[in-house]
Amino acid sequence: xxxxxxxxxxxxxxxxxxxxxxxxxxxxxxxxxxxxxxxxxxxxxxxxxxxxxxxxxxxxxxxxxxxxxxxxxxxxxxxxxxxxxxxxxxxxxxxxxxxxxxxxxxxxxxxxxxxxxxxxxxxxxxxxxxxxxxxxxxxxxxxxxxxxxxxxxxxxxxxxxxxxxxxxxxxxxxxxxxxxxxxxxxxxxxxxxxxxxxxxxxxxxxxxxxxxxxxxxxxxxxxxxxxxxxxxxxxxxxxxxxxxxxxxxxxxxxxxxxxxxxxxxxxxxxxxxxxxxxxxxxxxxxxxxxxxxxxxxxxxxxxxxxxxxxxxxxxxxxxxxxxxxxxxxxxxxxxxxxxxxxxxxxxxxxxxxxxxxxxxxxxxxxxxxxxxxxxxxxxxxxxxxxxxxxxxxxxxxxxxxxxxxxxxxxxxxxxxxxxxxxxxxxxxxxxxxxxxxxxxxxxxxxxxxxxxxxxxxxxxxxxxxxxxxxxxxxxxxxxxxxxxxxxxxxxxxxxxxxxxxxxxxxxxxxxxxxxxxxxxxxxxxxxxxxxxxxxxxxxxxxxxxxxxxxxxxxxxxxxxxxxxxxxxxxxxxxxxxxxxxxxxxxxxxxxxxxxxxxxxxxxxxxxxxxxxxxxxxxxxxxxxxxxxxxxxxxxxxxxxxxxxxxxxxxxxxxxxxxxxxxxxxxxxxxxxxxxxxxxxxxxxxxxxxxxxxxxxxxxxxxxxxxxxxxxxxxxxxxxxxxxxxxxxxxxxxxxxxxxxxxxxxxxxxxxxxxxxxxxxxxxxxxxxxxxxxxxxxxxxxxxxxxxxxxxxxxxxxxxxxxxxxxxx
Numbered sequence: 001x002x003x004x005x006x007x008x009x010x011x012x013x014x015x016x017x018x019x020x021x022x023x024x025x026x027x028x029x030x031x032x033x034x035x036x037x038x039x040x041x042x043x044x045x046x047x048x049x050x051x052x053x054x055x056x057x058x059x060x061x062x063x064x065x066x067x068x069x070x071x072x073x074x075x076x077x078x079x080x081x082x083x084x085x086x087x088x089x090x091x092x093x094x095x096x097x098x099x100x101x102x103x104x105x106x107x108x109x110x111x112x113x114x115x116x117x118x119x120x121x122x123x124x125x126x127x128x129x130x131x132x133x134x135x136x137x138x139x140x141x142x143x144x145x146x147x148x149x150x151x152x153x154x155x156x157x158x159x160x161x162x163x164x165x166x167x168x169x170x171x172x173x174x175x176x177x178x179x180x181x182x183x184x185x186x187x188x189x190x191x192x193x194x195x196x197x198x199x200x201x202x203x204x205x206x207x208x209x210x211x212x213x214x215x216x217x218x219x220x221x222x223x224x225x226x227x228x229x230x231x232x233x234x235x236x237x238x239x240x241x242x243x244x245x246x247x248x249x250x251x252x253x254x255x256x257x258x259x260x261x262x263x264x265x266x267x268x269x270x271x272x273x274x275x276x277x278x279x280x281x282x283x284x285x286x287x288x289x290x291x292x293x294x295x296x297x298x299x300x301x302x303x304x305x306x307x308x309x310x311x312x313x314x315x316x317x318x319x320x321x322x323x324x325x326x327x328x329x330x331x332x333x334x335x336x337x338x339x340x341x342x343x344x345x346x347x348x349x350x351x352x353x354x355x356x357x358x359x360x361x362x363x364x365x366x367x368x369x370x371x372x373x374x375x376x377x378x379x380x381x382x383x384x385x386x387x388x389x390x391x392x393x394x395x396x397x398x399x400x401x402x403x404x405x406x407x408x409x410x411x412x413x414x415x416x417x418x419x420x421x422x423x424x425x426x427x428x429x430x431x432x433x434x435x436x437x438x439x440x441x442x443x444x445x446x447x448x449x450x451x452x453x454x455x456x457x458x459x460x461x462x463x464x465x466x467x468x469x470x471x472x473x474x475x476x477x478x479x480x481x482x483x484x485x486x487x488x489x490x491x492x493x494x495x496x497x498x499x500x501x502x503x504x505x506x507x508x509x510x511x512x513x514x515x516x517x518x519x520x521x522x523x524x525x526x527x528x529x530x531x532x533x534x535x536x537x538x539x540x541x542x543x544x545x546x547x548x549x550x551x552x553x554x555x556x557x558x559x560x561x562x563x564x565x566x567x568x569x570x571x572x573x574x575x576x577x578x579x580x581x582x583x584x585x586x587x588x589x590x591x592x593x594x595x596x597x598x599x600x601x602x603x604x605x606x607x608x609x610x611x612x613x614x615x616x617x618x619x620x621x622x623x624x625x626x627x628x629x630x631x632x633x634x635x636x637x638x639x640x641x642x643x644x645x646x647x648x649x650x651x652x653x654x655x656x657x658x659x660x661x662x663x664x665x666x667x668x669x670x671x672x673x674x675x676x677x678x679x680x681x682x683x684x685x686x687x688x689x690x691x692x693x694x695x696x697x698x699x700x701x702x703x704x705x706x707x708x709x710x711x712x713x714x715x716x717x718x719x720x721x722x723x724x725x726x727x728x729x730x731x732x733x734x735x736x737x738x739x740x741x742x743x744x745x746x747x748x749x750x751x752x753x754x755x756x757x758x759x760x761x762x763x764x765x766x767x768x769x770x771x772x773x774x775x776x777x778x779x780x781x782x783x784x785x786x787x788x789x790x791x792x793x794x795x796x797x798x799x800x801x802x803x804x805x806x807x808x
Contacts, residue, residue, distance in 0.1 A: 311343030429534030
């Protein structure tokens with residue numbers, strides 16, 4: 001960060017403010033092309049509602065607020081805002097996020113700096129380009145060490161060991177020595193770490209460290225030793241009276257997303273400001289203002305040092321660690337807490353690490369909001385192992401601890417990462433859960449493998465990643481069912497918690513070791529028995545677990561089955577007809593079916609007469625053979641589909657004829673989604689017996705003489721709630737369509753994706769919108785609207801009585 005900070009200050013304070021443009025700027029646009037360059041830190045924006053108020057407060061206190069506001073607005077497109085240290089003050093900073101998202105000064109240019117782990121995916125999308133510092137290369141490391149020695153007037157020979165590592169990092173023979181040296185070299189790539197290593201060498205020679213935590217631990221000991229000598233106090237006293245209170249204050253400042261402390265903060269924990277300054281852990285800065293009294297603050301040398309001290313407090317205070325872990329969500333754990341997380345995990349050992357891991361697993365293995373198990377079944381198995389470690393039914397040897405931490409963290413991180421997914425891989429539905437099921441004690445299984453715990457965890461790492469969601473069809477059971485406390489293991493009584501308990505306590509390791517392709521069936525069989533009545537499979541992350549899913553489904557009296565049939569293997573194809581032979585099956589959905597599987601799927605589907613509901617989405621119907629089209633027609637005529645999706649790039653005459661004959665008679669249909677190339681002339685309003693609620697038409701081209709029947713159909717579907725039309729039309733056809741859509745009085749959602757929509761059609765477009773009193777959402781993507789035109793539509797939306805969401 002120091003490299004970035006210095007660069008930004010050089011740009012804003014020197015190059016733009018003092019240099020004249022010599023037409024040699026290597027960036028585009030030229031730095032000097034901006035009328036205003038405004039440099040602020042993220043902290044400078046916090047608490048303000050308007051940019052100009054923050055600028056006046058921190059930069060131009062003597063200037064009239066009205067003049068400043070007018071100047072910035074008049075030159076908005078020629079203004080560069082440089083916001084430094086996003087990572088140090090992004091929480092509860094509304095104005096900062098408004099600036100990033102373009103809600104204020106949308107036409108200005110924004111340059112933002114941050115440490116990388118704080119830049120979340122959605123934040124990166126808000127910027128057109130991204131620059132990053134990659135750390136020192138070998139030559140830069142060598143040059144830095146040489147300059148450091150000269151600046152400190154130290155003999156360069158003192159740094160020979162470090163320079164040797166930097167210059168000759170490929171010639172080591174001893175494995176342990178090589179490992180140690182590689183850790184040092186890795187740390188040296190970071191300028192801040194290299195500076196710290198050089199400082200330590202000045203004092204005690206080349207430190208024997210292997211990671212960043214040990215580096216900061218060495219710094220803390222170094223400062224503690226110097227403070228002891230300087231203040232003539234024992235190191236134990238420095239630790240107890242100064243360092244521990246500062247660690248506590250560091251954690252409190254970290255939670256507030258601040259990098260400094262006040263004198264009041266120090267007084268709260270009984271520490272004198274003079275003692276802190278003498279210790280070298282903090283430095284004092286006084287902010288002088290022409291309008292306000294001087295403000296005294298105590299700063300850490302870098303936010304990373306604050307994070308280390310905060311982590312040290314967490315490692316020493318289990319209750320604070322537990323409370324903090326229970327408040328953070330997956331997003332914070334993965335992005336915002338990365339630096340602090342690596343520190344406190346390194347500092348935790350033995351029971352404290354196990355207790356923290358247990359809290360994290362209980363926090364992220366199950367989602368009580370969505371009833372999901374993340375990283376199933378590895379999460380359940382690891383959770384149970386940690387509970388046995390907590391109960392001391394398994395004792396880990398000290399030699400195993402480091403490897404145990406690595407494996408355990410790998411599974412924990414996968415759990416947290418899984419919780420970002422928007423949907424489950426596998427959904428299991430129950431009518432109820434048998435209250436006669438008894439939890440099986442698997443401690444014997446674990447005890448027999450106590451000396452092989454690392455092997456156990458290695459197997460868990462190899463488990464395919466499954467996100468398992470459970471549902472209960474009987475809402476009264478789902479909300480009211482509870483079991484004895486002995487079966488809850490600390491969980492509150494509910495249907496979902498009972499299922500969680502059953503799954504986490506009843507799955508032996510054998511469920512993966514015996515047959516990696518059948519772990520799901522074994523896990524569900526032992527955990528939940530025969531109460532499953534519905535199963536749904538949505539592949540993600542490689543489509544793991546499909547075979548095991550289908551084997552599970554074969555053994556259950558399912559009433560509902562939903563599957564994606566995309567890239568399945570021969571064993572799954574063999575099981576498919578058997579799944580469809582289940583006489584109790586009432587609801588059947590198949591998504592994204594590849595054409596090559598139709599010959600296996602369509603014949604048995606055409607014979608299913610007992611179904612109440614069917615959904616069949618074929619990925620591309622262009623290559624359907626004649627026999628397959630015949631089977632498809634038989635399936636359509638059964639009138640079991642509530643939703644029909646047609647994906648076809650080049651529709652054959654035979655398939656088109658089938659659709660023309662059958663669609664108008666499918667009275668069960670509520671939704672139709674057409675995605676095709678060519679004309680739309682499937683049926684006329686006279687033949688139509690449908691009452692659709694949702695209609696989507698996505699075509700690559702549409703001739704004017706082929707849309708005459710569509711307006712009549714739209715008007716006839718009086719229950720239409722959602723309409724989506726994607727095509728490229730001229731303004732005449734668009735105006736005709738606007739007039740028809742205006743008659744669809746029940747519409748809640750309207751999507752029109754057409755590049756023909758430009759500023760000249762805004763008034764007629766809005767006449768249509770005004771007539772749609774129930775409309776909640778309007779999407780007009782791929783349009784040809786100008787920025788002023790888009791703003792006009794947004795302004796009109798704000799004037800409506802009923803709230804309207806607009807996506808342009």
